[in-house]
Amino acid sequence: QQPVQSPQAVILREGEDAVINCSSSKALYSVHWYRQKHGEAPVFLMILLKGGEQKGHDKISASFNEKKQQSSLYLTASQLSYSGTYFCGTDLGGSNYKLTFGKGTLLTVNP
């Protein structure tokens, strides 16, 4: 079942913060976050595993709440380069490791 992302779109000024949420109705094994710019390949940001801690690099971090089956992506002090569509991909575990992606969140960072 497709995870639900919110918000669908967000507009920021450079330096502002944003949070993108990803919720599933099923128990998750892992959550994968990607950013995709128009016409380009999705670029991997981070993976969160069940039982794992919050992760982050640079000014982008993420958490995974197992009780709620929800992951949140935190972007702090946004830069122009953060603009793009953010997708969460969920993995229910099992033996094929396929990802089910949400519909995406369009992030626009303006100067």
Added chain:
Amino acid sequence: GAGVSQSPRYKVAKRGQDVALRCDPISGHVSLFWYQQALGQGPEFLTYFQNEAQLDKSGLPSDRFFAERPEGSVSTLKIQRTQQEDSAVYLCASSAQLAADTQYFGPGTRLTVL
């Protein structure tokens, strides 16, 4: 090192034609995935290979879609008798391990069926 590459990048086909889309995964990657991405949507799973074995093809929309990875490296997605609803971007991804691991995506092939 080289990432995942796909060819062609763009393909225009007339309705009813057959097409073949190629994916070159990162060298040594065991797992290979094909996804279909419609405009404004997230990627949708089509099929999964572990080396040369196709272990999951539950996402293939119809029997007109066929994928292979005969030597466990390069993969080809073939669509027979293309229809307009097949128009989409077809993404290939590979990952190094069998366990849940980072999937690295290629740039995709944009298929337009007229």
